[in-house]
Amino acid sequence: MKITIGADHIGYELKQQITAYLTNLGYDVIDVGTTSPERTDYPLQAQQVAKLIQSKEVPNGILICGTGIGMSIAANKYRGIRAAVVSEPYSAQFSKEHNNANVLCFGARVVDYDTAVTLVDAWRLASYEGERHNKRLDLISASETKEQR
Numbered sequence: 359m360k361i362t363i364g365a366d367h368i369g370y371e372l373k374q375q376i377t378a379y380l381t382n383l384g385y386d387v388i389d390v391g392t393t394s395p396e397r398t399d400y401p402l403q404a405q406q407v408a409k410l411i412q413s414k415e416v417p418n419g420i421l422i423c424g425t426g427i428g429m430s431i432a433a434n435k436y437r438g439i440r441a442a443v444v445s446e447p448y449s450a451q452f453s454k455e456h457n458n459a460n461v462l463c464f465g466a467r468v469v470d471y472d473t474a475v476t477l478v479d480a481w482r483l484a485s486y487e488g489e490r491h492n493k494r495l496d497l498i499s500a501s502e503t504k505e506q507r
């Protein structure tokens with residue numbers, strides 16, 4: 359049970375809390391920072407989480423900024439990354455079941471700790487359904503080819 363997590367300064371505190379939550383559940387959490395509430399730039403942590411997933415060191419990651427939007431935009435620039443920004447558990451669950459989201463993003467200015475836990479749980483406990491969704495994910499992967507970029 360390995361997972362990576364990253365946040366900017368806005369998401370820092372919530373990252374610490376979610377890291378503790380996952381560690382208590384037995385996860386080996388690779389925290390890419392940030393390491394303090396000092397101002398930073400979210401693409402930096404998004405890149406580190408994306409690279410860990412691309413290298414297959416970890417299967418999944420969590421990214422937290424103010425809204426989750428910047429993190430998701432940045433993470434989705436990396437081949438093979440499927441980052442979903444969510445604020446309620448239904449979408450978190452289906453982001454895994456239908457979209458096989460390997461990165462969950464949310465905003466520390468949007469959700470509180472209890473809501474964040476429901477998002478993380480809905481996503482981490484869900485399973486990708488495959489079947490008809492494989493074709494759709496393949497189409498997304500095809501748009502990552504050189505010809506499409």
Ligand code: RB5
Pocket residue numbers: 366368369400423424425426427428429
């Ligand atoms: C930082 O001010 C803020 O822009 C960032 O945390 C995030 O919300 C970006 O999407």
